[in-house]
Amino acid sequence: MSAPVVDLKGRSPWSVLPPLVLGFFMIMVDTTIVNIAVPSIQKAFGASYTDVGWVNSAYLLSFAVLMLPAGRLGDRYGPRGMFLVGLVVFTVASAACGFAGSIGVLIAARVIQGVGGAAMTPQTMAVITRVFPPKSRGAALGVWGMVAGVATIAGPVLGGILVESWGWEWIFWVNIPVGVVALVWTVMTVPHLETHKRYFDVIGTVLAVAGLFLVVFALQEGETYEWGKIWGPVTIWELVGVGLVVLAVFVLRQHRLGEKALLPLRLFHYRNFSLANVSAFMISFAMLGIFFPLTIFLQTILGLSPLHAAYVNLPASLLSGVVAPFAGRLSDKVNGKWVVAAGFAFIGVSLALVYAVxxxxxxxxxxxxxxxxxxxxxxxxxxxxxxxATAGLDHRTAGAGAGAFNAIRQVGSVVGSAAIVAMLTGRLATTIPDAARSVASTLPSQLQAPFEKIFASSELSADSLQQGFQPPADVPASAAKQIGAAAQQAVGDGFTVAVKDTLLLVIAALVVGGVAALFMSSTRRGQDAPASGPAAVDTEDDEQPATV
Structure with a gap:
């Protein structure tokens, strides 16, 4: 093993890894753990699916948009300090989530939790890139990547155990002891690293936050406002358009600032970095897109408890943890893009099977x-x-590259969460009435009118599924039982169609991610970028022109 990038006073670079991946595991678990608790949180606060969707989206949004500035701040003030600050914020916010007395307070606490996660995540990759020598850096990043995958799929499983055993609050409170352990461990093992004074783009940060918020808000709230007007003449689609324009202005500003930018566009001159970001966006989109509708289906339609619903994902979660180390080793021997593309294919096959059955x-x-x-x-x-993605990053681009990769990956989660919630609720408003009409035609004529009255008297939406549909009070008991069974069938059939339609969107995202992987080059672990790649960009002195 070659010498480490920094002096660890005789310690192995691997001694630095445990607190970093422990904190990162906690962050990634919280991207999916809420899904299993959706029915419980709805019941506790009388919230709608859209409201509970914001419990996830608020966290993912603040997490995603703040990782770019967090990566730069880590370069400027040191990744160790930023990681510790983020860890404290995340742990305190987790406690606040559990104590929330309303859905609004819970959403606000999740925003703060996302701020802590954003401060931590780029520092984990940056420390690994700067502490590990190139020869062993790939293996360390492989562990980091394994944690991301296992944590994301393990979230619903852990959430189901906690919700069933102690209540939904514990999906947040469990972070407190983990955060304290990670904090002490970080102080003991993670070294102070060299800092680089850089220009901080406040305007760019505001543009990124505003643009993403407008797009995500419009996508997630579209069904609430029937994809029409929100305030006065302002419509949902106008918000989407304005958000995209703001994001375009952000990109133009990043281009003008060059190496001073929050998101140095030169990073994307490296082919693998660009395509890996596309794949990362799509896999994150798909992960959120799978768990939200499937978890609700398991509990609302199949009637499973949170714990039993979690068990459905448990074998896959364990299998992911077993496969990940072998996949890392395999990508040492063959071009890593084939491993990634095969992974996308396996996930696509899985969703196709779920769709079929x-x-x-x-x-x-x-x-x-x-x-x-x-x-x-x-x-x-x-x-x-x-x-x-990181083969071409060195200490000069570690913070910016890590921030960009993680931000884009999390933007995929944000957009996936918003798009799936919007599509599911939109489709439910159509599929359940269609199913109800189909079921009504099979009932005796004298029961059709009372049956149709159930759906006509309800504002049919995803929110009403949790309360169920009750036959009119003037219907005899014998008829009420038959009508109730028919209503349950209509809801089940309609919900199934809506979930299957939503899965088609997820499968499309997987196809894009897999194709992007196939077009990557054959860069191997431990192999730095060529001189024209991002590693060659000199960003240590913002007052000097970049050298390529």
Whole structure:
């Protein structure tokens, strides 16, 4: 093993890794752990699916948009200090989430939790890049990538155990002891690293936050406002348009600032970095897109408890953890892009199987079997993908590159969460009435009018599924039982169609991510970028012109 990039006073670089991946595991678990608690949180606060969707989106949004400035701040003030600050903020915000007395307070606490996560995440990659020598850097980043994959898929499993055993609050409170351990461990093992004084783009930060917020808000709230007007003449689609324009202005500003930018566009001159970001965006989109509708389906339609719903994902989660280290080693021997592309294919096959078997009568065992390729695929994607993306980063671009990669990956989660919530709620407003009309035609004529009255008297939306549909009070008990069963069938059939339609969007995202992987070059672990790549960019002195 070659000498480490920094002096660790005789310690192995691997001694630095545990507190970093422990903190990172906690962050990544919280991107998916809420999904399993959606029905419980709805019941506790009387919230809608859209409201609970914001519990996830608020965290993902603040997490994603602040990682770019957090990466730069880590370069300026040191990754160790930024990681510790983020760890404290994340842990305190986790406690506040558990004590929240309303859905609004919970969403606000999740925003702050996302701020802490954003401060931490780029520092984990930056420290690894700067502490580990090139020869062993790929293996360390492979562990980092494995943690990302395992944590994301393990979130619903851990959440199901906590919600079933102690209540939804514990999906947040469990972070407190983990955060304290990670804090002490970081102080003991993570070294102070050299800092680089850089220009901080405040205007760019505001543009990125504003643009992403407008797009995500519009996507997630579109169904609430029936994709029409929100305030006065302002419509949902106008918000989307304004958000995209603001993001375009952000990109133009980054181009003008060059190496002073929050997001140095020169990083994207490196082919693998660009394509890895596309794949990372799509896999994050897909991960959130899978768990949200499937978790609700398991609990609302199949009637599973949070714990039993979590068990459906448990075998895939364990399989992902087993496969990931082997995938990392395999990408040492063959071009890593083939491993990543194969991982996308496995995930796509898994979703195709779920799509084929999904029905209100599907068994848990069938779904567990269909999810096994999903576990294999996630184990194959994350580790090699991180290595392909970071092979050209060195200490001069570590913070910016890590911030960019993680920000784009999390933007995929934000957009995925918003798009899936919007599509699911939108489709439910159509599929359940269609299913109700189909079921009504099978009922005796004297029961059709009372049956149709159930749906006509309800503002049919995803929110009403949790409360169920009650027959009119003047219907005899014998008829009420038949009408209730028919209503349950209509809801089950309609919800199944909506979930399957939503899965098609996720499969499309996986196709894009897999194709992007196939077009990557053959850069190997431990192989730095060529002189024209981002590693050659001199960003240590912002007052000097960049050298290439």
């Amino acid at each position: 999904l029905s209100p009568e599907v068994s848990e065992a069938t779904l567990i079997f269909c999810m096994l390729p999903f576990g294999i695929g996630t184990g194959m994607v994350f580790s090699p993908l991180v290595n392909l």
